[in-house]
Amino acid sequence: xxxxxxxxxxxxxxxxxxxxxxxxxxxxxxxxxxxxxxxxxxxxxxxxxxxxxxxxxxxxxxxxxxxxxxxxxxxxxxxxxxxxxxxxxxxxxxxxxxxxxxxxxxxxxxxxxxxxxxxxxxxxxxxxxxxxxxxxxxxxxxxxxxxxxxxxxxxxxxxxxxxxxxxxxxxxxxxxxxxxxxxxxxxxxxxxxxxxxxxxxxxxxxxxxxxxxxxxxxxxxxxxxxxxxxxxxxxxxxxxxxxxxxxxxxxxxxxxxxxxxxxxxxxxxxxxxxxxxxxxxxxxxxxxxxxxxxxxxxxxxxxxxxxxxxxxxxxxxxxxxxxxxxxxxxxxxxxxxxxxxxxxxxxxxxxxxxxxxxxxxxxxxxxxxxxxxxxxxxxxxxxxxxxxxxxxxxxxxxxxxxxxxxxxxxxxxxxxxxxxxxxxxxxxxxxxxxxxxxxxxxxxxxxxxxxxxxxxxxxxxxxxx
Amino acid sequence: xxxxxxxxxxxxxxxxxxxxxxxxxxxxxxxxxxxxxxxxxxxxxxxxxxxxxxxxxxxxxxxxxxxxxxxxxxxxxxxxxxxxxxxxxxxxxxxxxxxxxxxxxxxxxxxxxxxxxxxxxxxxxxxxxxxxxxxxxxxxxxxxxxxxxxxxxxxxxxxxxxxxxxxxxxxxxxxxxxxxxxxxxxxxxxxxxxxxxxxxxxxxxxxxxxxxxxxxxxxxxxxxxxxxxxxxxxxxxxxxxxxxxxxxxxxxxxxxxxxxxxxxxxxxxxxxxxxxxxxxxxxxxxxxxxxxxxxxxxxxxxxxxxxxxxxxxxxxxxxxxxxxxxxxxxxxxxxxxxxxxxxxxxxxxxxxxxxxxxxxxxxxxxxxxxxxxxxxxxxxxxxxxxxxxxxxxxxxxxxxxxxxxxxxxxxxxxxxxxxxxxxxx
Numbered sequence: 001x002x003x004x005x006x007x008x009x010x011x012x013x014x015x016x017x018x019x020x021x022x023x024x025x026x027x028x029x030x031x032x033x034x035x036x037x038x039x040x041x042x043x044x045x046x047x048x049x050x051x052x053x054x055x056x057x058x059x060x061x062x063x064x065x066x067x068x069x070x071x072x073x074x075x076x077x078x079x080x081x082x083x084x085x086x087x088x089x090x091x092x093x094x095x096x097x098x099x100x101x102x103x104x105x106x107x108x109x110x111x112x113x114x115x116x117x118x119x120x121x122x123x124x125x126x127x128x129x130x131x132x133x134x135x136x137x138x139x140x141x142x143x144x145x146x147x148x149x150x151x152x153x154x155x156x157x158x159x160x161x162x163x164x165x166x167x168x169x170x171x172x173x174x175x176x177x178x179x180x181x182x183x184x185x186x187x188x189x190x191x192x193x194x195x196x197x198x199x200x201x202x203x204x205x206x207x208x209x210x211x212x213x214x215x216x217x218x219x220x221x222x223x224x225x226x227x228x229x230x231x232x233x234x235x236x237x238x239x240x241x242x243x244x245x246x247x248x249x250x251x252x253x254x255x256x257x258x259x260x261x262x263x264x265x266x267x268x269x270x271x272x273x274x275x276x277x278x279x280x281x282x283x284x285x286x287x288x289x290x291x292x293x294x295x296x297x298x299x300x301x302x303x304x305x306x307x308x309x310x311x312x313x314x315x316x317x318x319x320x321x322x323x324x325x326x327x328x329x330x331x332x333x334x335x336x337x338x339x340x341x342x343x344x345x346x347x348x349x350x351x352x353x354x355x356x357x358x359x360x361x362x363x364x365x366x367x368x369x370x371x372x373x374x375x376x377x378x379x380x381x382x383x384x385x386x387x388x389x390x391x392x393x394x395x396x397x398x399x400x401x402x403x404x405x406x407x408x409x410x411x412x413x414x415x416x417x418x419x420x421x422x423x424x425x426x427x428x429x430x431x432x433x434x435x436x437x438x439x440x441x442x443x444x445x446x447x448x449x450x451x452x453x454x455x456x457x458x459x460x461x462x463x464x465x
Numbered sequence: 466x467x468x469x470x471x472x473x474x475x476x477x478x479x480x481x482x483x484x485x486x487x488x489x490x491x492x493x494x495x496x497x498x499x500x501x502x503x504x505x506x507x508x509x510x511x512x513x514x515x516x517x518x519x520x521x522x523x524x525x526x527x528x529x530x531x532x533x534x535x536x537x538x539x540x541x542x543x544x545x546x547x548x549x550x551x552x553x554x555x556x557x558x559x560x561x562x563x564x565x566x567x568x569x570x571x572x573x574x575x576x577x578x579x580x581x582x583x584x585x586x587x588x589x590x591x592x593x594x595x596x597x598x599x600x601x602x603x604x605x606x607x608x609x610x611x612x613x614x615x616x617x618x619x620x621x622x623x624x625x626x627x628x629x630x631x632x633x634x635x636x637x638x639x640x641x642x643x644x645x646x647x648x649x650x651x652x653x654x655x656x657x658x659x660x661x662x663x664x665x666x667x668x669x670x671x672x673x674x675x676x677x678x679x680x681x682x683x684x685x686x687x688x689x690x691x692x693x694x695x696x697x698x699x700x701x702x703x704x705x706x707x708x709x710x711x712x713x714x715x716x717x718x719x720x721x722x723x724x725x726x727x728x729x730x731x732x733x734x735x736x737x738x739x740x741x742x743x744x745x746x747x748x749x750x751x752x753x754x755x756x757x758x759x760x761x762x763x764x765x766x767x768x769x770x771x772x773x774x775x776x777x778x779x780x781x782x783x784x785x786x787x788x789x790x791x792x793x794x795x796x797x798x799x800x801x802x803x804x805x806x807x808x809x810x811x812x813x814x815x816x817x818x819x820x821x822x823x824x825x826x827x828x829x830x831x832x833x834x835x836x837x838x839x840x841x842x843x844x845x846x847x848x849x850x851x852x853x854x855x856x857x858x859x860x861x862x863x864x865x866x867x868x869x870x871x872x873x874x875x876x877x878x879x880x881x882x883x884x885x886x887x888x889x890x
Contacts, residue, residue, distance in 0.1 A: 058808050085808030392802055392810075392817045393795075394674070394735070422671050426538040426799070430807045437811030460674050460734040 004264035005306060007054035008296060011266045012062045012278060013047060015039075015077075018070040020095045023130050025158055025193040034070060037271045041073040043288065045080055047268060050292035052084040057433050059266070061086045062115075064278075066270065067093035075105045082110025089113040091156065094130070094139040100149070103142075107151050113180065114146045115154035121169035129162060143177045153179040159207060160187040160197040167207065175218055182218075184211065185225045186344065188279040188329045195333070201346040208233040226279060226327040228258035229345045232320040234446070261328040261338070262305030266296055276305055279329035280338060304339060313341025317349040376411050377444035383407075385438040386416075389431065398435065402462025405453065412446040414439050419458045428452065475800040477550050479875070481530025482797055484558055486871045488522025489786070493864030500854040503845050507774045508645065514569035519781050520652060521561040521583065525618065527789050528660050529553065529590050532611065534796055536597060539667050540608050545596035549589055557586030573632035580626045587622045591615050606683040610663025613690065617655025624648045639702055647701040653780055654715055655694045661788055662686050662722055665745075669726065672742060672795060673733040682725050689718025697763070705765075712763035719756040723749050739819065740827035744791030747835045751783030775846035782838040782860065790834065790867055798822055798874050805877050823873040826866045833863030 018034040019026075039047060051061055061081050068074055069092045081088040089112055092098050103114070116139050120126035123136035130136075146153055155174050157163065167184075174182045186204060189195040199207070204227060212233045215222050224230040259265050262276030269275060273283035274295045284299040296302055304310045305328055308321040315326040326342030334343045386399045386407075398404055398418065406417040416435060420428060432450045439448045492515065499511045537544055544550065563579020594615055601608060625648060631637050637644060666686075670677045696711025726749040735742075758776045761767045798821040806815040837859030844852035 052808075056803075056808050085805065389811070390817065392806075392815070393672075393799065395817050395819060396736075421674070422667070422677075423541075425671070426534070426803070427807075428538075430803070430810055434811040459676060460732070463674065463734050 004259070006297060007293075008059045008266040009259050009264040010060045010062060011051050011268070012064050013044075014267070014269045014278065015044070015063050015065055015068040015074070016070050017066040017270050019065055019067040019093050020097075021067070021093050021130050021132050021135060023192070025129070025160060025187055025197060026191050031066075035270055038071075039270070039272050039287070041076065043272065044073070044077050047272075047287050047292065048077065048081045048084055048086065050287065051081075052086060053293050054296075056429060058084075058086050060089060060112075062089045062091060064091045065093065067095065067097070069093070069095075069097045069102065075102070075109045078106055078111050079109035082112075087112040089115060089154070091115045091117075092142070093117075094135050094142055096138065098138070098142045098145075100145050103146055103149055103151065107149050111151060113152045113154050114142075115156050115183070116142050116146075117156045117158070118170065118173065119158050119163045120166045121173055122166075125163065125166055129158070143179075147178050153177060154181040154183060155179050156183045156185060158185045158187055159199065159204075160193075161199060161203075162197060164199060164203065164207065167210070171214065171218065174220060179220050181221045181223055183223045183225060184227070186227045186327070186330075188226050188327070189333045190279050190281065190329065198330075199344070201344050204229075204344050205233075205346040212237045226329055227344065228260045228324045228327060229320070229342070229347060231258045231323045232347060235320070235323075258324050260305070260325050262296075262302045263325060263328075266292075268292070274299075276302065276338070277329055279327075280332055282332070282338065301338070310339050311341075312337070312339055314345070314347070314349055315341045318347060319349060320347070377409050377414055377442050379407075379409060381442045382409060382414060382439065382445075385442050386435065389434045389438050391421075391427070391431070393427075396463075398431065400464045401458075402464060403431075403458060412444060413449070414442070414445050414447075415449040415451070417451045417453055419453055421458050423454050423457075474547060475534070475804040477544075477547050478530040478534040479797070479800050479804075479878075480551070481526050481533065481554055482793055482800075483871065483875060484554065485523050485526035485530060485789075486793070486868055488518055488526065488561070489864050490868040492518050492523060493861040493868075496857040496861050496864075497854060500857040501850060503774065503853050503857075504848050504850045506770050507777065508642075510568055510571045514565045516777070516781070517561070517568060518565050519786070521557075521564065524657055524781075524785055524789060525587075526554075526557060526561075527793065528614070528618075528657070529557065531664070531792060531796060532590075532594060532660075534800060535664060535667075536594060536611070539664075540598065540601065540605070542597050542601065545593050545599075549593045553586050553589035553593065555586075556582050556589060560584070560586055573629065576629045576632070577626075580622075580629050584622050584626060587618060591619055606687060607663040607667045609687060610659040610666075610690075613687075614656055614658075614660035614663065617651060617657075617659060617694070621648065621652040621656050624651055643701055647698045649777075650701060651694070651698045653785070654690065654697060657785060658694075658715075658719075659690055661785075662690070662718070664792070665722070665726075668792075668795070669729055669745070672735070672745070673729050674735045675729040675732045678725055682721055685721040686718045689714045689716075689721065693718060709763045709765075712760050716756050716760045719752055723753045739794075739822070740824065740831050741791045741794035743831055744787050744794060744834075746791075747831070748784050748786075748788030748791055751779055751787055751838070755779040755784050771846055771848055775842045778838060778842040778845055782834075782841060786838070787834060790830065793871065794822070794827065797871055801874050801877050821874050821877055823870050826870040826873070830863045830866035830870060833859050833866060837861075837863055 016034050016038055017031050020032070048061065052058055063074065063078065068090060078088045078090070088110065090106065092114070094116055117130070118126065118139055119129045120136065126136035126139070127133050143153060155177060157167070157170060159167070184207070187193050187198045189198050208224070208227060208230050211222050211224070211230070261280040265277050267275045267278045268287055269278070269281070272287040274285045274287060274290065274292060275281050275283055282301060284301050285295040308325060311321055311325065315321055315331070318324070326345055328338045330344045331340040331342050332338040334340070383399065386404055387397045389398045390396060391398065391401060394401065401421070403420060404416060404418045408415040416439065418432070418435065420431065432452055436448045436450050439445055495515055495518065499515050502509050502511050533544060533550055536542060560579050560581070560583030563582060564576060567573070567576040567579055594611070598608065598612070627637060628644060628648060666678055666683060669675070693711045693714030696707050697715060700706065700708025700711050726746070730746065755776065758767070758772070758779060762772060762776060798818045801821055802818055809815050837856055840856035841853065841860055844856045
């Protein structure tokens with residue numbers, strides 16, 4: 001069963017559709033002024049409460065838009081979300097509204113990460129894509145100020161025919177920006193985005209291969225949106241070489257498997273409609289009338305999106321469907337069937353090879369593929385990470401308590417077998433998740449597996465003397 | 466092998482425990498006022514009101530709240546209905562107010578609506594727990610003792626309601642005081658003691674980092690109560706000899722528990738004892754003393770209302786209250802931490818449970834309650850009015866210090882930007 005059956009990994013709230021930019025690909029089809037039907041501040045708080053009710057660990061909450069800074073209550077909402085134990089991120093539009101004063105207020109309210117869009121290495125490409133001259137300059141200014149204020153950063157890049165050639169040049173800029181995560185959004189033809197701007201399967205495959213190799217050489221993590229088959233590419237890379245996610249740590253965790261529309265991903269639009277994602281605008285209810293948790297867990301659409309047995313076409317036959325599942329948004333955009341095959345994937349199920357091995361459209365610029373090195377996580381750092389996880393009642397680390405039975409380290413992965421002081425320990429989930437999070441921060445660790453066993457049961461003799 | 470979350474919202478048990486703490490604070494307020502009454506007979510309206518504030522408002526609400534925290538994790542069952550739990554708190558709380566208020570003013574006819582609300586609250590709890598435990602495959606010692614305790618509480622409630630009706634229309638056979646004594650012992654030995662022993666068997670080794678109890682230790686405790694409590698209650702009603710035999714069985718159960726606690730303390734690997742653990746140890750010590758006095762009363766070695774009152778103080782103020790204070794000082798900070806800080810663990814720096822406590826007030830509470838209860842038991846035993854007033858004041862200081870400690874922990878639930886914006890690790 002998917003780990004996201006009970007709670008999504010990330011919840012995106014489209015706080016408003018108002019935005020001063022005019023991006024050519026805008027999913028939200030943003031408008032200059034705020035919609036009077038937007039969720040109010042109280043409704044926003046209720047939505048945050050609903051997100052918190054998903055349980056522990058809570059989903060990440062992203063305030064997006066439009067431009068979320070067009071809401072005067074944004075700082076208040078971020079503060080409220082943080083107080084409810086949520087990790088709140090923000091994706092503002094790169095405009096003059098992102099002042100140092102507002103960034104400082106957001107930081108003080110507990111903002112966990114700021115994500116800004118950078119679609120081209122030059123102002124010419126970026127500004128043309130965003131539709132407003134000066135947007136590139138504003139983006140770099142925001143990055144600099146946020147870095148000075150100590151706000152963890154993320155850069156989002158939309159991957160389309162127009163921008164794919166910029167990716168190699170963007171790597172250096174992303175690295176210089178000191179970000180924790182570079183998120184590549186593969187364009188889905190929804191909203192103002194035309195199908196002619198989307199990459200085909202071969203081009204996507206080439207980008208994913210390039211990114212899988214790149215990941216071992218850069219000090220930030222790389223995440224794909226609407227390209228879950230990156231998991232398949234990474235899996236194929238394992239064994240001979242391994243990407244090193246030496247990302248700078250921040251307060252935002254990373255997903256243990258591919259997060260796809262409705263499966264780990266939840267989107268609430270500006271009027272409260274609950275959708276599997278912003279790129280799959282199929283409302284399954286509205287937060288004003290329906291329970292967000294109930295819709296996510298039990299709505300038939302959401303359940304189907306999480307059930308690999310419902311997939312059809314190549315996705316239904318694919319050996320990677322449990323960990324990937326394909327882009328449901330792209331399938332829907334292409335065929336009108338959210339459970340159909342993802343036309344953006346080149347894989348031929350059972351063939352052990354892509355149908356289009358790196359062969360992309362002639363119009364798409366080629367990408368250079370940097371070489372990679374195998375990285376084994378450092379045992380000392382693993383031990384230090386385990387020492388950082390303390391039983392809050394006893395004030396002792398899981399290592400000192402003798403709760404860790406075994407640590408197996410392989411390139412890119414750590415498997416921990418541990419126990420708890422008693423089978424009925426109320427901290428069962430908290431401690432295992434804490435161990436998982438601590439280990440995920442160790443350089444070279446891409447995958448963490450924590451297994452809890454009570455055989456043999458813990459005894460006080462296991463404590464470190 | 467990760468398990469799905471079975472932990473209910475921490476706010477449900479916290480609501481019960483906070484209400485119970487308020488009741489304990491009210492006991493502290495009332496105690497000096499009724500000090501004069503404690504020089505007389507224990508069957509006095511204001512003493513009855515005080516006693517029921519302790520047994521229903523303080524002890525029963527704590528048991529209900531703690532069971533909503535412990536049952537899901539100890540028995541690995543999801544609570545059947547948290548909403549029913551909220552209703553239960555409302556019903557029980559109003560019922561306690563009705564019972565205590567009418568007892569204080571000797572308005573027996575009005576007592577019945579309070580008893581009805583309380584009975585509804587108890588029924589809601591028992592139904593909720595029964596449906597939670599439905600289909601439980603393995604009845605551990607803790608599960609068995611909890612079931613035994615809740616059965617005892619149901620019978621105590623019915624018995625108490627019958628005693629209330631008896632005030633308006635006489636229908637019960639037998640001696641009045643025999644019925645009263647049976648009601649009290651059914652509540653304490655049949656309702657409270659099994660729950661405390663069952664929970665202790667699970668959590669004391671966890672708190673003390675000590676080995677779990679041996680099966681024979683658990684068996685003696687369980688059989689001692691299973692055989693002893695019915696014998697004590699029935700014996701008090703109809704056959705004093707049977708009551709004495711039952712008292713010995715209960716004493717064997719208690720003695721085994723106390724010896725086990727001592728062995729835990731000897732084998733503990735915990736680096737330092739906090740005030741909560743000191744309260745638990747003090748509670749066990751009071752239990753040993755109270756059991757000895759109770760056995761002496763049952764065997765006729767001592768007797769009379771002064772010994773009975775001292776015995777009541779030792780049981781309610783000593784064993785039950787000190788044990789509950791110790792448990793609460795463990796459970797409340799954990800629930801608050803779980804609610805406020807657990808979601809951030811691993812992502813942001815989070816405090817430990819010790820950081821949520823206020824050791825100074827805990828120390829004041831410990832000294833005042835352990836010393837004050839002992840002084841009060843002796844004072845009521847000899848019936849010395851000035852000594853009773855002084856001891857009552859000391860106990861009151863202890864209750865206020867405890868309530869202040871709980872309030873300190875609970876204030877972390879209030880959203881605070883500074884806490885929320887802790888620096889990134």
